Amino acid sequence: MYRNNEMSLMFKALGDPTRLRIFTFLQAQCCPVAVETETGAVSPLTGPTVGEVCCHVTGEAVITSTVSFHLKELRLAGLITMERSGRHMICGVNRDAAAQMIAFLNEGQAERKTNDDCCK
């Protein structure tokens, strides 16, 4: 049941068109990453700034509070990472999260049970 709730938060985060655009934009970015030797966690070293994300979304070179809000939602859902670099915030996708969603959906496709006789 815990997994269900975590997963629904991820899906919910992608459930807004603007956030889905941001996510796929970040997913498409190819950039060098740092790997933590202890945990193996991967975080982007460079990548789009918040301004660049805004730009991609709105087409204008202005940072909006709306995009900032959506970035926060994506971050809280664990779908993206953000790290300060000087005045900028560098955004990157959390590829593990995407992998988890894929795995979740794939499991469902694979595992089939015969009808349980529920409430009878």
Added chain:
Amino acid sequence: MYRNNEMSLMFKALGDPTRLRIFTFLQAQCCPVAVETETGAVSPLTGPTVGEVCCHVTGEAVITSTVSFHLKELRLAGLITMERSGRHMICGVNRDAAAQMIAFLNEGQAERKTNDDCCK
């Protein structure tokens, strides 16, 4: 851009814990299907009724308007199918929709672009 909006509707539908439970429950059901010879579309011949879905979700043998509401949302997002069979409504997952979501996420993982110099 159209694809983005369609996809976000699917993710949104799975973005509620109750709906995600319903979806995975239906995904797990193994049942005979009918294949349309023209389109190749697959639809379940038998499967859980609305009452059985309710039962799985709430643990009680009562149909609630809430579950009915969530089933409708899933249906409108294209994630499940529902067909009347006598007094019952037979629910089934639309496996193609799940496949589409998986494909969408996978594409994002695969396709990487070098930074486009956006708004500069």
Added chain:
DNA sequence: TAATTACTTCGATATGTATAGAAACAACGA
């Protein structure tokens, strides 16, 4: 240290969503 850049948070607002009970509806059996 004052100004500038890059971004976030706050406050207001309008709209959407989940839930629950009651009423309506559709199919079947007596």
Added chain:
DNA sequence: TCGTTGTTTCTATACATATCGAAGTAATTA
């Protein structure tokens, strides 16, 4: 045709969410 079963729709309500402009904050430069 009347009641019963299985399900949906309606209505009300409480809560969440997206958006926008304004104010606030952090890092850098003049």
